[in-house]
Amino acid sequence: MKKDWFKVWFESEYYQKVYSHRDSEDAKLLCELILKTTHLQKDAKILDAACGNGRHYINFSKAGFNVFGFDLSKNLLFEAKANSFNKKIPQNFFCSDIRFTCLKTRFDLITNLFTSFGYFDEDDENFLFIEKAFNLLNENGFYVLDYFNVEYLKNNLKLISEKKVESLHIKEERFIHENRINKKIIIVDLKNNSENENMIFYESVKLYKRDELIERISKYGFKLQFEFGNYYGEKFNLKSSERLILFFKK
Numbered sequence: 001m002k003k004d005w006f007k008v009w010f011e012s013e014y015y016q017k018v019y020s021h022r023d024s025e026d027a028k029l030l031c032e033l034i035l036k037t038t039h040l041q042k043d044a045k046i047l048d049a050a051c052g053n054g055r056h057y058i059n060f061s062k063a064g065f066n067v068f069g070f071d072l073s074k075n076l077l078f079e080a081k082a083n084s085f086n087k088k089i090p091q092n093f094f095c096s097d098i099r100f101t102c103l104k105t106r107f108d109l110i111t112n113l114f115t116s117f118g119y120f121d122e123d124d125e126n127f128l129f130i131e132k133a134f135n136l137l138n139e140n141g142f143y144v145l146d147y148f149n150v151e152y153l154k155n156n157l158k159l160i161s162e163k164k165v166e167s168l169h170i171k172e173e174r175f176i177h178e179n180r181i182n183k184k185i186i187i188v189d190l191k192n193n194s195e196n197e198n199m200i201f202y203e204s205v206k207l208y209k210r211d212e213l214i215e216r217i218s219k220y221g222f223k224l225q226f227e228f229g230n231y232y233g234e235k236f237n238l239k240s241s242e243r244l245i246l247f248f249k250k
């Protein structure tokens with residue numbers, strides 16, 4: 001699997017097409033769950049780490065909060081700014097690699113949503129931001145991680161799936177290797193009917209089991225407060241939940 005796959009894939013114009021179902025409505029569900037669980041004060045400050053095109057950022061902003069967001073992808077940040085501008089929402093976005101983010105402000109809520117975690121080879125790199133997040137939070141602040149449920153993923157792995165989005169034929173091949181879920185994404189634009197090298201992308205995310213995640217994150221000083229198995233706020237179940245949504249408190 002290609003190292004630094006995330007620098008290429010999230011910069012590509014195709015990422016948002018492949019994940020077009022991960023839209024503002026999908027983000028709204030999760031934001032509502034987060035807000036009704038954390039009961040933030042009206043003047044609370046939120047940081048959305050790896051905010052992508054700003055779909056959660058915009059939902060939090062619309063709810064009246066002071067929101068900041070960063071991402072590595074210039075293309076997605078451009079989208080985030082344009083989407084916020086169109087909705088007359090302040091554009092507090094900046095470009096940063098999650099491993100090297102340098103912030104002086106403190107927040108009441110820090111989010112890491114829709115599997116924006118586990119991209120790097122080393123555990124220390126993957127957990128670096130979470131460790132830093134502890135000091136970036138005000139007392140009683142929350143850190144929310146929305147990741148997949150490894151047990152469910154392993155037992156329900158669809159090796160191959162295909163779909164059509166606009167003129168694109170998208171084939172996704174998945175396999176688990178060396179404790180990572182890997183995906184090869186092959187895109188053919190039926191308009192030009194050409195399959196060339198630029199239309200193949202990769203994803204590779206390290207698999208962390210629930211207990212392992214909680215144990216490691218708790219070592220930084222966080223206390224687990226709530227956990228859910230989907231964006232509707234259903235209880236987490238190791239066998240049947242697709243997502244693992246963890247709420248930690250400082």
Ligand SMILES: C[S@@+](CC[C@H](N)C(=O)[O-])C[C@H]1O[C@@H](n2cnc3c(N)ncnc32)[C@H](O)[C@@H]1O
Binds near residue numbers: 007011096097115116
């Ligand atoms: C699966 S997407 C989720 C985006 C957003 N949270 C959402 O739900 O739409 C993962 C995001 O992580 C960002 N990302 C990947 N590697 C990163 C890095 N090293 N530092 C900061 N952001 C990164 C990508 O650009 C992408 O926006």
